[in-house]
Amino acid sequence: MIKLDITKIAPVVSAAEVKALEARVAEAQKALEEGTCPGNDFLGWLHLPTSITPEFLADVKATAAVLRGECEAVVVAGIGGSYLGAKAVIEALSNSFQWLVNDGKNPTILFAGNNIGEDYLAELTTYLRGKRFGVINISKSGTTTETALAFRLLKKQCEEQLGKETAKKVIVAITDAKRGAARTCADKEGYKSFIIPDNVGGRFSVLTPVGLLPIAVAGFDIDQLVKGAQDMEKMAAAPLAENPAAQYAATRYALYTKGKKIEILANYQPKLHFIAEWWKQLFGESEGKDGKGIYPASVDLTTDLHSMGQWIQEGERTIFETVISVETPEHKLLFPNDDENLDGLNFLAGKRVDEVNKMAELGTQLAHVDGGVPNIRIAIDRLDAYHLGQLIYFFEKACGIHCQLLGVNAFNQPGVEAYKKNMFALLGKPGYEKETEAIKARLK
Numbered sequence: 001m002i003k004l005d006i007t008k009i010a011p012v013v014s015a016a017e018v019k020a021l022e023a024r025v026a027e028a029q030k031a032l033e034e035g036t037c038p039g040n041d042f043l044g045w046l047h048l049p050t051s052i053t054p055e056f057l058a059d060v061k062a063t064a065a066v067l068r069g070e071c072e073a074v075v076v077a078g079i080g081g082s083y084l085g086a087k088a089v090i091e092a093l094s095n096s097f098q099w100l101v102n103d104g105k106n107p108t109i110l111f112a113g114n115n116i117g118e119d120y121l122a123e124l125t126t127y128l129r130g131k132r133f134g135v136i137n138i139s140k141s142g143t144t145t146e147t148a149l150a151f152r153l154l155k156k157q158c159e160e161q162l163g164k165e166t167a168k169k170v171i172v173a174i175t176d177a178k179r180g181a182a183r184t185c186a187d188k189e190g191y192k193s194f195i196i197p198d199n200v201g202g203r204f205s206v207l208t209p210v211g212l213l214p215i216a217v218a219g220f221d222i223d224q225l226v227k228g229a230q231d232m233e234k235m236a237a238a239p240l241a242e243n244p245a246a247q248y249a250a251t252r253y254a255l256y257t258k259g260k261k262i263e264i265l266a267n268y269q270p271k272l273h274f275i276a277e278w279w280k281q282l283f284g285e286s287e288g289k290d291g292k293g294i295y296p297a298s299v300d301l302t303t304d305l306h307s308m309g310q311w312i313q314e315g316e317r318t319i320f321e322t323v324i325s326v327e328t329p330e331h332k333l334l335f336p337n338d339d340e341n342l343d344g345l346n347f348l349a350g351k352r353v354d355e356v357n358k359m360a361e362l363g364t365q366l367a368h369v370d371g372g373v374p375n376i377r378i379a380i381d382r383l384d385a386y387h388l389g390q391l392i393y394f395f396e397k398a399c400g401i402h403c404q405l406l407g408v409n410a411f412n413q414p415g416v417e418a419y420k421k422n423m424f425a426l427l428g429k430p431g432y433e434k435e436t437e438a439i440k441a442r443l444k
């Protein structure tokens with residue numbers, strides 16, 4: 001199971017101060033369980049893992065098998081909560097050089113619909129030229145500009161290259177049950193489709209088809225992913241003393257109230273980079289409102305010790321650090337001996353590379369603590385589907401609890417609309433005439 005170590009948050013916060021939040025955490029858990037918290041129509045994630053049925057998983061796996069059988073590449077079109085979870089899990093479980101070592105057993109998984117980069121889309125469509133490719137179009141609304149643009153391009157190219165009948169087999173929609181442009185399109189074209197439950201917001205949706213289908217298409221074990229989440233769901237229902245998710249939430253809250261406004265999520269495995277990106281959306285979009293919220297930042301270590309290490313060690317003391325540590329790597333590699341020893345590193349020869357990494361982690365942790373950066377450590381045994389499932393639910397539950405402590409609605413994102421309104425006004429979207437006039441006057 002996940003091990004949480006909060007002993008190095010002292011002297012900023014003591015263990016007693018975290019324990020003192022017990023009653024407030026219990027209240028937060030009760031509000032989530034009873035659905036009395038703000039945004040209570042979006043609590044579908046809370047018991048999602050244990051409500052997943054074998055029949056549902058079989059349907060996801062059968063659809064994945066069709067895409068795996070038919071396609072050499074599959075493009076996952078989605079943005080924000082509609083792509084980050086899948087991207088995070090796939091990257092964490094894949095070979096670091098998957099592009100180069102792909103033996104043809106698994107389709108290449110590509111992501112689109114998460115930016116408006118003309119070069120990105122032009123290069124993607126060029127890469128796909130002449131290839132048998134499929135598309136998983138993930139959008140609750142179906143009108144998100146980034147995703148809709150990519151889907152228009154990909155649908156057209158897929159139909160042109162494979163013919164409309166085959167395209168029907170290799171385009172899958174994951175969208176609202178009844179509403180929205182993606183639903184209308186899927187029904188009209190006869191695509192296989194999955195539903196994003198109404199009561200699960202994008203950033204909590206990785207254990208719905210939004211995450212599970214792309215992960216299964218990539219060839220990873222979604223049964224184990226779900227099993228890990230189910231085990232953590234049970235553990236994270238316990239009171240503070242036995243509940244790592246609640247302890248993480250309470251610790252963050254205690255640090256925040258002591259002026260630690262920025263949390264830096266650090267990893268020592270490059271494959272975890274997108275887990276941090278997913279985590280940033282989960283926490284950032286859930287708690288950054290009403291002038292409140294911890295700013296979620298991230299670093300990949302030891303890489304970023306050579307760029308951000310100085311700031312973390314000696315910059316403004318408004319930060320705390322949370323390290324995700326993987327206890328056992330999947331491979332074994334020894335530090336080599338070198339006869340000339342020009343770099344002076346022969347004292348490490350014969351040691352596991354991971355032992356060096358772990359000492360870098362411990363040394364960094366102690367240095368940061370000495371520099372006034374409280375440290376939380378989250379350890380998982382291995383980087384596999386089961387432990388990622390645990391980690392996903394651990395963070396979701398902690399986020400839900402922390403938002404109750406902060407007193408914000410965890411499940412809305414009103415601020416996301418501001419850029420869209422301006423963008424549509426600037427682009428002259430029908431219905432935005434007044435906004436267009438106002439924004440043009442502002443830019444004169």
Ligand code: PA5
Pocket residue numbers: 079080081082138139140141142143144147201202203204285413
């Ligand atoms: O978490 C969220 O709700 C957002 O990140 C959405 O997932 C994102 O904006 C995409 O929206 P849609 O699925 O409607 O295309």
